[in-house]
Amino acid sequence: MPKSLDSFAPCACCDRPLTEEEMVTRCHEIVQEYKDKPGGLIPALQMAQSLFGYLPKPVVKAIADGFGKSYSEVSGVVSFYSFFSTRPRGKFLIRVCLGTACYVRGGKDVLEALKKKLGVEVGETTPDRNFTLDVGRCFGACGMAPVVMINDTVHQRVKPGRIGELLTRVLTGENPTAERERA
Amino acid sequence: MINLTINGKPLTVPEGTTILEAARSAGIAIPTLCYLEGRPPLGACRVCLVEVEGARTLMASCSTPVAENMIVRTHSARARAARRRVVELLLSEHDGNCPTCDRNRTCELRALADSLGIERLPFEGSKARRRVDSSTPALVRDNAKCIKCRRCVAVCSEVQSVGALFPQNRGFDTLIGPAFTQDLEGVACVQCGQCAAVCPVGAIVEKSHVEAVWKALETPGQVVVIQTAPAIRASLGEEFGLPPGSRVTGKMTAALRRLGFHGVFDTNFTADLTILEEGTELLGRLRRTLVDGAKGLLPMFTSCSPGWINFAEYYYPQFLPNISTCKSPQQMFGAIAKTYWASKIGKSPQQITVVSVMPCTAKKFEAQRPEMTASGVPDVDFVLTTRELARMIRESGVDFLSLPEEEMDVPLGISSGAADIFANTGGVMEAALRTVYEIVTGRELPFEKLHVTPIVGLAGIKEASLSIRNVKPEWSFLEGVELKIAVSHGLGNTRRLLEHLKNNGSPYHFIEIMTCPGGCIGGGGQPRFTNDEVRTRRIAAIYAEDEGKPIRKSHENPAVQQIYREYLGKPNSETAHRLLHTHYHPKQP
Numbered sequence: 088m089p090k091s092l093d094s095f096a097p098c099a100c101c102d103r104p105l106t107e108e109e110m111v112t113r114c115h116e117i118v119q120e121y122k123d124k125p126g127g128l129i130p131a132l133q134m135a136q137s138l139f140g141y142l143p144k145p146v147v148k149a150i151a152d153g154f155g156k157s158y159s160e161v162s163g164v165v166s167f168y169s170f171f172s173t174r175p176r177g178k179f180l181i182r183v184c185l186g187t188a189c190y191v192r193g194g195k196d197v198l199e200a201l202k203k204k205l206g207v208e209v210g211e212t213t214p215d216r217n218f219t220l221d222v223g224r225c226f227g228a229c230g231m232a233p234v235v236m237i238n239d240t241v242h243q244r245v246k247p248g249r250i251g252e253l254l255t256r257v258l259t260g261e262n263p264t265a266e267r268e269r270a
Numbered sequence: 271m272i273n274l275t276i277n278g279k280p281l282t283v284p285e286g287t288t289i290l291e292a293a294r295s296a297g298i299a300i301p302t303l304c305y306l307e308g309r310p311p312l313g314a315c316r317v318c319l320v321e322v323e324g325a326r327t328l329m330a331s332c333s334t335p336v337a338e339n340m341i342v343r344t345h346s347a348r349a350r351a352a353r354r355r356v357v358e359l360l361l362s363e364h365d366g367n368c369p370t371c372d373r374n375r376t377c378e379l380r381a382l383a384d385s386l387g388i389e390r391l392p393f394e395g396s397k398a399r400r401r402v403d404s405s406t407p408a409l410v411r412d413n414a415k416c417i418k419c420r421r422c423v424a425v426c427s428e429v430q431s432v433g434a435l436f437p438q439n440r441g442f443d444t445l446i447g448p449a450f451t452q453d454l455e456g457v458a459c460v461q462c463g464q465c466a467a468v469c470p471v472g473a474i475v476e477k478s479h480v481e482a483v484w485k486a487l488e489t490p491g492q493v494v495v496i497q498t499a500p501a502i503r504a505s506l507g508e509e510f511g512l513p514p515g516s517r518v519t520g521k522m523t524a525a526l527r528r529l530g531f532h533g534v535f536d537t538n539f540t541a542d543l544t545i546l547e548e549g550t551e552l553l554g555r556l557r558r559t560l561v562d563g564a565k566g567l568l569p570m571f572t573s574c575s576p577g578w579i580n581f582a583e584y585y586y587p588q589f590l591p592n593i594s595t596c597k598s599p600q601q602m603f604g605a606i607a608k609t610y611w612a613s614k615i616g617k618s619p620q621q622i623t624v625v626s627v628m629p630c631t632a633k634k635f636e637a638q639r640p641e642m643t644a645s646g647v648p649d650v651d652f653v654l655t656t657r658e659l660a661r662m663i664r665e666s667g668v669d670f671l672s673l674p675e676e677e678m679d680v681p682l683g684i685s686s687g688a689a690d691i692f693a694n695t696g697g698v699m700e701a702a703l704r705t706v707y708e709i710v711t712g713r714e715l716p717f718e719k720l721h722v723t724p725i726v727g728l729a730g731i732k733e734a735s736l737s738i739r740n741v742k743p744e745w746s747f748l749e750g751v752e753l754k755i756a757v758s759h760g761l762g763n764t765r766r767l768l769e770h771l772k773n774n775g776s777p778y779h780f781i782e783i784m785t786c787p788g789g790c791i792g793g794g795g796q797p798r799f800t801n802d803e804v805r806t807r808r809i810a811a812i813y814a815e816d817e818g819k820p821i822r823k824s825h826e827n828p829a830v831q832q833i834y835r836e837y838l839g840k841p842n843s844e845t846a847h848r849l850l851h852t853h854y855h856p857k858q859p
C-alpha cells in the first residue's frame with residue numbers, strides 16, 4: 088500500500104467529506120507519485136479510492152489526464168474491477184442476499200424495508216455516508232435465511248419489521264464485528 | 271523461411287508470418303472479425319479458428335505464427351463447426367433487423383452468417399439493452415448491434431491516438447464506448463469517423479442527412495446546389511461494384527443532375543481558392559517573421575481537415591495560433607455560393623441550400639459550427655458522405671454505371687489539377703507549393719510532373735525542403751531560404767509530430783495535416799473497406815485526374831481569377847477575410 092498516506096489525508100480535524108474539486112486537487116499529488124512507475128495506474132486508482140472512499144468521475148478524469156491516458160481507457164479499468172467504486176460508499180456496506188433460499192424466505196421484503204428506512208435505492212449511499220445498500224447472491228448461510236451481510240458480519244433471520252433496531256445496533260457498535268472499518 | 275502446408279498446399283513464408291497471412295497470400299480466405307490489417311492481432315473473436323495437426327485445440331489463425339512443417343486445415347469440418355458456433359453465439363446476442371439496417375448491403379456479420387451456412391439459431395441469448403447515441407453531429411452508435419470486436423477501439427486509440435472508445439464494465443455487461451458508457455459528446459472525440467469506417471456491423475454509422483436533402487430538393491423555390499469533394503470521384507465507383515481507383519467524375523456529375531440538383535459544382539473550385547488564400551497567408555507569415563522579426567507565426571499548419579481542427583482544439587491548444595485561418599474548402603464553397611453566386615443569380619442566401627458530398631464525417635460537425643455562417647445563415651446546410659450519396663443514387667433508380675460522362679456547371683465547377691490532390695496526403699502541400707513557388711520565383715515548381723516526390727505516398731510523417739533562389743524583386747527576403755515542410759496523416763502520426771515540435775521546436779515553415787490515414791481518400795465516410803491497397807489505388811486515381819487537367823495550378827484557374835476581379839479583390843482582402851477565414855478556440859468536451 089502507498090507509503091506517505093498521511094501527507095495528504097483528508098482533513099484531520101473533522102469528518103467533513105472532501106468535495107470533488109478538493110479530491111481532484113489532491114489527485115495531482117497521487118499522479119506525481121505513481122506516474123512514472125511501471126503499472127502505476129491501478130495503484131494510483133487504489134490510493135485515490137482509499138483516500139476518498141470512492142472514485143468520482145472527475146477524479147478518474149484527472150488521473151487519466153495525469154497519466155497521459157484517455158478518459159475512456161481509465162474508466163474502462165475502473166469499471167472492470169469490482170473493487171473500484173465511482174459512487175460514495177458508506178461506512179457500512181449492507182448486502183441483502185437475494186439467492187434463492189433468502190428470496191423465497193422474504194429477502195425481497197427485507198430489501199424493501201431497508202430501502203424505505205434508509206431512503207436509498209440499491210447501489211446508493213445515505214447522505215450521511217453511513218450506509219451503502221447493495222444486493223448479493225448467497226453468502227453460504229441459506230439455513231438461516233433471510234440473511235443480510237453488513238461489512239464482514241452475517242446477520243441471520245432478519246425480520247423486515249426490526250430493520251431499524253438492526254441498524255441502530257450496527258451504528259452504535261453493539262455488534263462488535265460489524266464495527267470493523269472497511270479495509 | 272518457414273515451410274508449411276495449408277489445405278494440402280505446400281507454402282514457404284517468412285518467419286513470424288501468421289497462419290492467416292500465409293493463407294491469404296495463397297488465396298485462401300479465412301473469415302475474421304476482430305482482426306484489423308496493420309494492427310497487432312487481438313485474438314478475441316475466434317472466428318478465424320483453424321485446425322492445426324497435432325494441436326489439441328483449434329487455433330486462432332490471426333494470432334498464431336506459422337511453424338516449420340505445420341499442417342493447417344482452414345475449412346475442416348471441425349473448424350467450420352467451431353466457427354459456426356462462434357457466429358451463432360454472436361447472432362444470438364445481436365439485436366438488429368437487417369432490412370432496415372444501414373449496413374444491410376455491407377455487413378460483415380451478415381456475410382459471415384451466409385458463408386457459414388447458418389440457417390437458424392440454436393439458442394436465444396439475452397440481448398444488450400439498446401441505447402442509441404446520436405449525441406454528436408457526425409455519428410450514431412447503437413450498442414445493441416455491437417459485436418464487441420474492438421476494431422473501433424484499435425483504430426481510435428492506436429491509429430488516431432484519441433482513445434474515445436474502450437471496453438467499459440466486464441463480462442456480459444461489457445459495452446464498447448466512451449468513458450462510463452456515456453454518450454460520445456461527453457469525451458474528446460474528434461468526429462473523424464474512422465471507427466465507423468472499420469466497424470464490421472451497423473453499430474457505428476454516420477448521422478444521415480439523406481432525408482433532409484430529399485426534402486430540400488422538393489421544396490419549391492429553393493435553389494439546391496451540390497459540391498463534391500475531390501476524394502469522391504476516386505471512390506464513389508466502389509459503391510457500384512467498380513474496383514478501387516476507378517475515376518467516376520463524369521458519371522458522378524451526371525448522377526447529381528439526375529437527382530435534381532440545380533447546380534452541380536465542385537469543392538475543387540474552393541480548393542483552388544484556398545491555395546490562393548493560404549499561400550498568401552504563408553507568404554505574409556514568412557515576411558513578418560523574416561523581415562519584421564515577428565515570433566510564433568511559423569510553422570503554419572493547413573486547416574482543411576476538420577478532425578484535425580477538433581484535435582488541436584482539444585489536445586494542442588498551444589498550436590492554434592499556427593493553424594491557417596483559412597476555412598476549409600467545404601466552408602469556403604458555402605460562403606461563396608450564398609454570397610457571390612447568389613447575387614449573380616439574383617437570390618438571397620436564404621433561398622440557396624448548399625449540400626456537400628464529403629469523404630468525411632467530421633465535415634458534418636464542421637458545417638454546424640456556429641462561426642461558419644459568413645452570409646448570416648450556415649455556409650453549408652447538409653453534408654452527405656460518399657456512402658450516403660451512393661444510397662441516394664440507388665434510391666433514385668438511376669443506373670450509375672450506364673450514365674454518360676458530364677461536365678460540372680460553371681463557374682463554381684471549374685478547377686485545376688492542384689485542387690484534385692487535396693484528396694490525398696501530401697496533396698494540399700504540393701498544391702500550395704505549385705502556386706507559392708511560382709509567385710515568388712516566376713518559375714514552375716522544379717519537380718517532374720509537378721509532383722513533390724518526397725511527400726508522396728503513405729509514410730506516416732514525410733518531410734522535404736525546397737531551396738528558393740533567384741526570386742522576383744518584391745520577394746527578396748526569401749532569397750536563399752530553405753523552405754522546410756512536413757506532412758502527416760492519421761492523428762497518431764500527427765501527435766508524434768506535434769510532441770516532437772513541442773519538445774524540440776520546429777524546423778518547419780509549413781506543415782500539412784490530414785486527420786485520416788491516407789488523407790481524405792481514406793476518410794471516415796468512404797466506401798468500406800479501406801485498407802492500404804485501396805488507399806494506394808485511390809491516390810493513383812487522384813494523381814491521374816490531376817495530370818489529365820489542362821490547368822494544373824490553382825492560380826491559373828480562370829474562375830478563381832474572375833472571382834478576385836469581380837468580388838474578392840486580392841487574396842486575404844477584407845472581403846476574403848470576412849467570408850473565407852475563421853478562428854479556433856481551445857475546448858473541452
Ligand code: SF4
Pocket residue numbers: 364365366367368369371372373374375377378379380415471472473
Ligand atoms: S449489423 Fe448486420 S446483422 Fe446486424 S442488423 Fe445490421 S445488417 Fe443485420
Ligand code: SF4
Pocket residue numbers: 409425426430432433434435458459460461462463464465466
Ligand atoms: S470519430 Fe474518430 S475520434 Fe471519435 S470515436 Fe470514432 S475514431 Fe475515435
Ligand code: SF4
Pocket residue numbers: 415416417418419420421422423446465468469470471473474
Ligand atoms: S462498435 Fe463496431 S467496431 Fe466497435 S466493437 Fe462494436 S462491432 Fe466492433
Ligand code: FES
Pocket residue numbers: 301302303304305312313314315316317318319330331332333
Ligand atoms: S480474427 Fe482471429 S480471433 Fe478475431
